[in-house]
Amino acid sequence: MSLAFTKMQGLGNDFVVLDGITCALDMTPERVRRMADRRYGIGCDQVLLAEPAHAPEADFRYRIWNADGAEVEHCGNGVRCMARFLRDQGLSASDRMTLETMNGLTHVELMTDDRVRVDMGPPVLTPSDIPFLATTQRPLYSLSVGHQQLEVAAVSMGNPHLVLRVDDADTAPVARLGPRLEGHPDFPNRVNAGFLQVLGRDHARLRVYERGVGETLACGTGACAAVVAGVLNDWFDARVTVDLPGGRLVIHWAGTGEPVWMTGPAVPVFEGIMAAGAE
Numbered sequence: 001m002s003l004a005f006t007k008m009q010g011l012g013n014d015f016v017v018l019d020g021i022t023c024a025l026d027m028t029p030e031r032v033r034r035m036a037d038r039r040y041g042i043g044c045d046q047v048l049l050a051e052p053a054h055a056p057e058a059d060f061r062y063r064i065w066n067a068d069g070a071e072v073e074h075c076g077n078g079v080r081c082m083a084r085f086l087r088d089q090g091l092s093a094s095d096r097m098t099l100e101t102m103n104g105l106t107h108v109e110l111m112t113d114d115r116v117r118v119d120m121g122p123p124v125l126t127p128s129d130i131p132f133l134a135t136t137q138r139p140l141y142s143l144s145v146g147h148q149q150l151e152v153a154a155v156s157m158g159n160p161h162l163v164l165r166v167d168d169a170d171t172a173p174v175a176r177l178g179p180r181l182e183g184h185p186d187f188p189n190r191v192n193a194g195f196l197q198v199l200g201r202d203h204a205r206l207r208v209y210e211r212g213v214g215e216t217l218a219c220g221t222g223a224c225a226a227v228v229a230g231v232l233n234d235w236f237d238a239r240v241t242v243d244l245p246g247g248r249l250v251i252h253w254a255g256t257g258e259p260v261w262m263t264g265p266a267v268p269v270f271e272g273i274m275a276a277g278a279e
C-alpha cells in the first residue's frame with residue numbers, strides 16, 4: 001500500500017510527518033528506519049505521527065520515533081511542525097492546540113508568521129525521573145567518561161538531556177564525545193547530549209548529539225534543557241536566544257515549577273507518496 005507523507009523541518013531538524021487520524025497506521029521500528037533512511041527511504045531525523053487523542057483535555061495525540069526506530073517521549077522542533085501540519089491539513093481549524101505526547105500535554109500556539117510558540121511544561125530535575133543515576137539533585141554532576149571527569153547538568157524535558165558547557169561550540173568534541181555520552185551507563189534510557197557555549201546572560205550557542213540520530217542541525221528540547229541548566233547555574237537570565245547550527249530559538253524559563261516556553265519556526269518542505277513496497 002502506498003503512503004502519503006509531508007516532509008517538514010524546524011531549523012533543519014527534519015521530519016516525515018504522517019496522518020494517522022484519517023487512516024490508522026501501524027508503525028514498527030523497521031518501518032521507521034526505512035522511512036528515515038536518506039538513501040533508500042525519504043530521509044529524516046524523526047518520524048512524527050498524528051493520532052486521535054486519548055486524554056479528554058487533548059486535541060490530538062502526537063507520537064515520535066528517532067531515525068534508529070525507537071519511539072521517544074518528546075521532540076521540541078517536531079511539536080511545532082506537528083501543530084502546523086494539523087492546521088495545514090485541515091485537521092484543526094484552530095491556532096491553539098493541546099497535543100498529547102507519551103508522557104504529558106503540550107500547549108501550542110501558531111503565530112502569524114512561520115513561527116510556533118510552545119508551552120513545553122516544567123522541566124524534570126529529579127535524577128530518578130530523568131532517569132539519571134545520581135542520589136541527590138544538583139545543578140552540576142561529575143560524570144566519568146573514559147579518563148575524563150566532565151561537569152554536566154541533567155534535565156528531562158519529557159526526554160532525557162545532559163548539558164556540557166564548552167568554550168567554543170565550533171570546536172566542541174561533539175563527534176568524539178557524543179556517542180559515549182549518549183550511551184553513558186549513568187543514563188539508563190540513553191541521553192541527548194548538548195554542548196553549550198554561553199555568549200552572555202541572554203545568548204548562547206548549542207550543538208546537540210541526539211539520542212538515536214547523531215548530531216542534528218537543531219534540537220528543541222535540547223535548547224530548553226540547555227537554558228534550564230544555564231538558569232540553574234546562574235549563567236543565564238530567564239529569556240535566552242539560542243543559536244543552533246540550523247538557526248535560532250527563543251527560550252524562556254522563569255525558574256523552578258514554571259513551564260519552559262519555546263518559540264521557533266515550523267516549515268513544510270514537500271508532500272509525497274511512498275511507493276508500495278518501499279513503505
Ligand SMILES: N[C@@H](CCC[C@H](N)C(=O)O)C(=O)O
Pocket residue numbers: 013046066072073074075076077078159160192210211212213216218219220221222
Ligand atoms: N529533535 C528533537 C528531539 C527528538 C528526540 C530525541 N532524539 C530523543 O531521543 O529524546 C527536538 O527538537 O527536541
